[in-house]
Amino acid sequence: MxxxxxxxxxxxxxxxxxxxxxxxxxxxxxxxxxxxxxxxxxxxxxxxxxxxxxxxxxxxxxxxxxxxxxxxxxxxxxxxxxxxVEAYLGGAAGVVRVGSFATGVEALLVPSLDLLRESRPTLRVEIREAEASDVFSLLEQGDIDLGLSLAAQAHTDPDARFTRFPLLADPLDVALPAGHRLADKTGLRLADLADEPWVYGASGPWREITLAVCASAGFVPRPAHHAADWGVILSLVQAGMGVALIPRLVDSRRPGVRVRVLAADRPRRHVTGAVRRGAEVAPRFQEVMRCLRAVAEERRRLHPAM
Known part of the structure; x- marks a missing residue:
């Protein structure tokens, strides 16, 4: 042997x-x-x-x-x-290292930590902001214990490396310059913007999500500018340099920007959590997952579109 x-x-x-x-x-x-x-x-x-x-x-x-x-x-x-072994010896205590894309930190992780402090004061969470495209690599390498990432579709394919858990479907609205000819169009559809210059990421999940959403509306978005930071994206829209999809989790309020709900298209990006396969039974991970699910559920209650 x-x-x-x-x-x-x-x-x-x-x-x-x-x-x-x-x-x-x-x-x-x-x-x-x-x-x-x-x-x-x-x-x-x-x-x-x-x-x-x-x-x-x-x-x-x-x-x-x-x-x-x-x-x-x-x-x-x-x-x-x-x-x-962890469950047998002590339960939910110790450190959990969590990696997440920026809006996930603000909208999901921080509120989850408030819940966690109340229920499990012995459990400490260390947050690492990371690009959504890097989360699974960090998880596989052992640099983080739990990750939050994004996808155009809810994950259904099994992956031997990870156990995933869905959190919410984040609606995507469209941001246009306030003076845009379509800013006040009744029943605005995504296809109405097929010939517009677009702002989206050069790589990673956000690019994939934008391309997938636009493909479902029957067109390929023409990239005018590439950006991943939401402040930069909204600044470009505000300056009249393009249009962009904006997740509902992002605070898109800005003078000179008109954000429209695409009621007929209802595009989404999916927020998922993941741990290395086998680790999902650890009490400390289960506690963090429980709090994340609770925060996501509360968001869905307040915003049924999610």
């Missing part, structure tokens, strides 16, 4: 994430030669190489991908074992 070494599995997993031995070694605070030697030893243990040279770099072999697939299951089981 093979004497499995989880440290070598972690090195293999980091190589898959980073793409090069040098980058993997840096992420693991090791030398490239130490990582190479460990992966060579893993290959000898399993009976075949896990990396192969391609020019001056290496790539994972098919055998490595088989090991990684099993590794995901193993690490999920270890997460669950750690959570079960």
């Amino acid at each position: 093979i004497d499995w070494d989880l440290r070598k599995f972690r090195m293999l997993r980091e190589l898959e994430r980073q793409g090069t031995v040098t980058a993997a070694a840096e992420a693991l605070s090791m030398t490239p030669s130490a990582v190479s030697q460990a992966l060579a030893a893993l290959g000898r243990q399993v009976g075949g190489p896990v990396v192969e040279p391609v020019g001056r770099r290496v790539r994972l072999t098919e055998l490595a991908h088989i090991l990684l697939e099993h590794g995901r299951t193993v690490f999920a089981q270890l997460e669950q074992a750690e959570a079960d």
Whole structure:
């Protein structure tokens, strides 16, 4: 029977994430030669190489991908074992590191912490603001314990790495310059804006959400400017330089900007939470998830469109 070494599995997993031995070694605070030697030893243990040279770099072999697939299951089981031990020994105490996109921090996390302080004063939460596109990488790497991210559609596909939980569907309104010819149009539809210059992100979930929402209305938005910060986006709209979708969670009140509800189209962005698979049974994570769900439920009660 093979004497499995989880440290070598972690090195293999980091190589898959980073793409090069040098980058993997840096992420693991090791030398490239130490990582190479460990992966060579893993290959000898399993009976075949896990990396192969391609020019001056290496790539994972098919055998490595088989090991990684099993590794995901193993690490999920270890997460669950750690959570079960935690539950047995003490319950909801300690630290939970949470990563979230900016509006998620303000609208969901901060109110959740108010609830948490009342119910679990022994539990401490550390917040890390992150781009929505980076949350799952931070979660997989172990830099955070729980993440909030965004998607154009509610996630239904299983992912062996994470356990996801939906929080709310955030309605998207459209922001136009106050003097725009369509600012007061009755029954404004998204398709009415097909020929307008648009402002949206150059990459990441917000770009994907904008493209998906506009595609559902039958057009591809023409990018006039790329921006991800809501203050910048609203400033560009205010200056008459384009139109933009604006989530309801964002405070869009600004002189010179007309925000219209797209009642007929009803576009949404989906806010989801996630933990590493197996960790969802840990009491401290369950407590944070419970408070997040409670805040989201209250928002849905006050704003049924969510």
